[in-house]
Amino acid sequence: MKKIITKDYATMSELAAAIVLEKMMLPKRVNLSLTAGNTPVGMYEILIDKLQKMDFDRSTVHYYNFDEIPLVGERYGVTMSALNTAFYDQVHIDHGNLHELTAENNQAYDQKILQDGGLDLVVMGVGSDGHFCANMPGYTSFDRETFAVSFEKGDGLYTAITHLTDKEPASPYVTFGPRTILASKQLLVFANGKSKAEIMKKVLEGPITEEVPASILRTHPNITFILDEEAAALLEN
Numbered sequence: 001m002k003k004i005i006t007k008d009y010a011t012m013s014e015l016a017a018a019i020v021l022e023k024m025m026l027p028k029r030v031n032l033s034l035t036a037g038n039t040p041v042g043m044y045e046i047l048i049d050k051l052q053k054m055d056f057d058r059s060t061v062h063y064y065n066f067d068e069i070p071l072v073g074e075r076y077g078v079t080m081s082a083l084n085t086a087f088y089d090q091v092h093i094d095h096g097n098l099h100e101l102t103a104e105n106n107q108a109y110d111q112k113i114l115q116d117g118g119l120d121l122v123v124m125g126v127g128s129d130g131h132f133c134a135n136m137p138g139y140t141s142f143d144r145e146t147f148a149v150s151f152e153k154g155d156g157l158y159t160a161i162t163h164l165t166d167k168e169p170a171s172p173y174v175t176f177g178p179r180t181i182l183a184s185k186q187l188l189v190f191a192n193g194k195s196k197a198e199i200m201k202k203v204l205e206g207p208i209t210e211e212v213p214a215s216i217l218r219t220h221p222n223i224t225f226i227l228d229e230e231a232a233a234l235l236e237n
């Protein structure tokens, strides 16, 4: 496990962008999974700026969304819409290179990834409750590959999900499971700000437990955590 602590959000974003860019430039097919959310906003700004200025072969890089909350009456769910806006549309990624995770294809998704050569890099944030992708505390089993989770209007998951979108979510949501993530060749996890300090202490230095889903990530042999000083404030090591 590699841990990098940066002085601020801008430096964290630069380092993350450099790791992603290096992968994108490999002279071969590259399979990436990238996170939505607030954490990667700075990273995407840097990547967009660099990619717009360089001659970049977009055809060799493929993107596999790692979770999705479908929306009632909408073509795209929460994650795909967010990634389209934050990154894919900005750098004109061909839709043939975007692999949507859906309620229909989730059971075959791990097999598809394997057939496509496996994931080269997954970039993830961590929720302040310790979730990664959509592996929530209380709904996580470390044995799982990609799976769907049903919810009903008004139940605990529905309530948790409505914090992530202003629109009406449609059951089930879908997510990579821990086994899907751990099968990736490389992982990058980043976190910034005081609101992530307590959870990053648990993720990096607490017990590995399904109650803190992201704690399993540190068992991966090729994982880098990048934290700004605020998110790292409670770490002992």
Ligand SMILES: N[C@@H]1[C@@H](O)[C@H](O)[C@@H](COP(=O)(O)O)O[C@@H]1O
Pocket: 035, 036, 037, 038, 039, 040, 067, 124, 125, 126, 127, 128, 132, 133, 134, 164
């Ligand atoms: N599905 C996403 C996660 O992939 C993301 O890591 C998390 C943290 O988001 P943020 O970066 O906004 O804190 O939010 C959502 O739940």
